[in-house]
Amino acid sequence: MIEEVDELKISGEVFNSRLFLGTGKFQSGEILSRAVFASESQMVTVAMKRANPNAEKDSILDFLDTANVRVLPNTSGVRDAKEAIFVARMAREALGTNWLKLEIHPDPKYLMPDPIATLEATKELSKDGFVVLPYCHADPVLCKLLEEAGAAAVMPLGSPIGSNQGLESREFLRIIIEQANVPVVVDAGIGAPSQASEAMEMGASAVLVNTAIAVSPDPVIMGKAFGGAVKAGRAAHLAGLGNVSKSAHSTSPLTGFLSS
Amino acid sequence: MNSFLDKYENTSWSDISSRIELSTREEVEAALNSDGRCGLQGFAALLSPIAGIEYLEEMAQIAHKLTMQRFGKVIRLFAPMYLSNECTNVCDYCGFSLGNKIPRKTLSIAEILKETAALRSQGFEHVLLVTGESTNKVSTDYLFEAITLLNEYFSNVSMEVQPLDQSDYQHLIKAGLHAVLVYQETYERKSYAKHHIKGKKTNFNWRLETADRLGRAGINKIGLGCLYGLTEDWRTDSFFAALHLDYLEKKYWQTSFSMSFPRIRPYEGEMSPLVDLQNRDLVQLLCAFRIFNHELELSLSTREGPALREQLLPLGITTMSAGSKTNPGGYSVSDDSLEQFSISDERSPDEVAQMLSLKGYEPVWKDWDSSYHFKSKTEPSKSTFSGESNSSDIKMVS
Numbered sequence A: 001m002i003e004e005v006d007e008l009k010i011s012g013e014v015f016n017s018r019l020f021l022g023t024g025k026f027q028s029g030e031i032l033s034r035a036v037f038a039s040e041s042q043m044v045t046v047a048m049k050r051a052n053p054n055a056e057k058d059s060i061l062d063f064l065d066t067a068n069v070r071v072l073p074n075t076s077g078v079r080d081a082k083e084a085i086f087v088a089r090m091a092r093e094a095l096g097t098n099w100l101k102l103e104i105h106p107d108p109k110y111l112m113p114d115p116i117a118t119l120e121a122t123k124e125l126s127k128d129g130f131v132v133l134p135y136c137h138a139d140p141v142l143c144k145l146l147e148e149a150g151a152a153a154v155m156p157l158g159s160p161i162g163s164n165q166g167l168e169s170r171e172f173l174r175i176i177i178e179q180a181n182v183p184v185v186v187d188a189g190i191g192a193p194s195q196a197s198e199a200m201e202m203g204a205s206a207v208l209v210n211t212a213i214a215v216s217p218d219p220v221i222m223g224k225a226f227g228g229a230v231k232a233g234r235a236a237h238l239a240g241l242g243n244v245s246k247s248a249h250s251t252s253p254l255t256g257f258l259s260s
Numbered sequence B: 001m002n003s004f005l006d007k008y009e010n011t012s013w014s015d016i017s018s019r020i021e022l023s024t025r026e027e028v029e030a031a032l033n034s035d036g037r038c039g040l041q042g043f044a045a046l047l048s049p050i051a052g053i054e055y056l057e058e059m060a061q062i063a064h065k066l067t068m069q070r071f072g073k074v075i076r077l078f079a080p081m082y083l084s085n086e087c088t089n090v091c092d093y094c095g096f097s098l099g100n101k102i103p104r105k106t107l108s109i110a111e112i113l114k115e116t117a118a119l120r121s122q123g124f125e126h127v128l129l130v131t132g133e134s135t136n137k138v139s140t141d142y143l144f145e146a147i148t149l150l151n152e153y154f155s156n157v158s159m160e161v162q163p164l165d166q167s168d169y170q171h172l173i174k175a176g177l178h179a180v181l182v183y184q185e186t187y188e189r190k191s192y193a194k195h196h197i198k199g200k201k202t203n204f205n206w207r208l209e210t211a212d213r214l215g216r217a218g219i220n221k222i223g224l225g226c227l228y229g230l231t232e233d234w235r236t237d238s239f240f241a242a243l244h245l246d247y248l249e250k251k252y253w254q255t256s257f258s259m260s261f262p263r264i265r266p267y268e269g270e271m272s273p274l275v276d277l278q279n280r281d282l283v284q285l286l287c288a289f290r291i292f293n294h295e296l297e298l299s300l301s302t303r304e305g306p307a308l309r310e311q312l313l314p315l316g317i318t319t320m321s322a323g324s325k326t327n328p329g330g331y332s333v334s335d336d337s338l339e340q341f342s343i344s345d346e347r348s349p350d351e352v353a354q355m356l357s358l359k360g361y362e363p364v365w366k367d368w369d370s371s372y373h374f375k376s377k378t379e380p381s382k383s384t385f386s387g388e389s390n391s392s393d394i395k396m397v398s
Helices: A029-039 A081-095 A115-127 A140-148 A170-179 A193-202 A219-239 B004-009 B013-021 B025-032 B039-046 B049-054 B056-071 B109-121 B140-150 B166-174 B189-195 B204-208 B210-217 B234-251 B279-292 B306-315 B349-358 B370-376 B391-397
Strands: A008-010 A013-015 A019-022 A043-047 A070-074 A099-102 A131-136 A185-187 A206-209 B074-082 B126-130 B156-160 B177-181 B196-198 B221-225 B256-260 B297-300 B319-321 B362-364
Touching: A019 A029, A019 A219, A029 A219, A070 A081, A081 A099, A081 A115, A081 B370, A099 A115, A115 A131, A115 A140, A131 A140, A140 A170, A170 A193, A193 A206, A193 A219, A206 A219, B004 B204, B004 B234, B013 B039, B013 B234, B025 B039, B025 B049, B025 B056, B039 B234, B039 B279, B049 B056, B049 B279, B056 B279, B056 B306, B074 B109, B074 B156, B074 B349, B109 B140, B126 B140, B140 B156, B140 B166, B156 B221, B166 B177, B166 B210, B177 B256, B189 B196, B189 B204, B204 B210, B210 B221, B210 B234, B221 B234, B234 B256, B234 B279, B279 B297, B279 B306, B306 B349, B349 B362
Parallel strands: A019 A043, A019 A206, A043 A070, A070 A099, A099 A131, A185 A206, B074 B126, B074 B319, B074 B362, B126 B156, B156 B177, B177 B221, B221 B256, B256 B297, B297 B319
Antiparallel strands: A008 A013
């Protein structure tokens, strides 16, 4: 019942899966395509710097079932807003899509997103007709500003990209989710299905996972595990989790005298 | 303007050397248990003799895990393109040294295009331009022209040429230059002076400050390294390379870095390596660098043989050359008589790619796009993204 009405909508488009996948770090195109299939993901990101649409066989694009999976080009590698806008336009031309995962990291070591440049580029690209999904810090104010700038969703990070540390930013994600009028996709740092589940239980609209699946000894089974975890977490969110309590409710050491 | 030279002058070679030598098991273990953030102090311990003897497998396991997490199951491939073997330096380890009686050649634009066609047909998207040092034959204008041209055909153009001025680098970046490799060769002044006998390359400080000039010019990536065999104390030499890296990474935080580990190969000259860096030492070096810096690109050339290259793969390598020719025109025009050094891994790029797949790695030919250098261009029509194939243009030239 829940699944029938519970769809993820971004810019008017409906997705049945709330798991997005990144396509880097996989050992081969075949394994990538099997992992995507097993995960049931319908949205995968592709770095434009790796895409080679003119090659005889592209190592990523040619392994994606584009009838069932939306390809979301990303701007990984750009260092400022101008470069991002340029690459976005190239991506639109090359892949025939106005959807874009905007990521601007001037810091090549930790790949931290530049909040100022991201906001600037989001404004510009939204005006230009792009469906922009910006990768950003788990900063509630920034997420509201991105929303106002026209972002179709926001993609705050759980922890540093590729770190598998999970939701280190959870208190800020909670605020972002509470305040958002656009879908919140938790991106980066999710290293285990339980962490994906946690994000979904908190009310995230979706999560994006890459490293944890790609570098697993068995990416296909791990893809499936993440698919299941995202569904379970979402269902738990919809069902409503009970409150967590640290003390047993039957004891009332301070007010027990009232009933005695 | 301050540079790494200040830090270099204030760091004592002999202090570092004895610190590395005297590292204790406790220090090595602390570095191993630092969750991979061991700092320079931990790096010194990881370079120590005791680490090499007693902790190598443990280091390898950690290095493998860290590399997998950051880079995944992929290896980037590139090819060097030697543009010129003209050189006005006398260096006792290099085939291009001024005194060597070899035919000299600098590729013309037409010859560069022939080499381009050969490399593109092998699948290469990333190219590294290499020259000797001859400002008359290989000027900044020549390099500008070559880089501009090659950006039409390759996704990523880097170079390994003589140190230049900051303004020259700024100029070449506008042409689409992505990265510059400039190895100090050795960080020990005495050994440096001994092997670099004549010419501009004798200027140790000018070379040492090159990475600062590159950082200030805003280059995307800087490649560092020592040439192993020039100085006896390879451990301390490597520590200085790490010190250099650490300094640069904090100062030029928008730049990424790579480290290479070339060992001296036989060439057309006299000198045999002063010290033979053993395979075991090389493994220790690779692992120590990976544990010290998770994000560092570690590059391995065809100087090393096929079997060793395969065994070093999982320890931290992220980038490899394949099918390299080290002479100008080697892919299409000339025979091997002009080469800088003879390579050890003579497999074709295709064979190397197949080996990588068998080992569970995706060979990545393209991990950049020339359109990222759009600032220098008026319109992006020659990019890979544009839907036009460039390869047909080249075939007409060859």
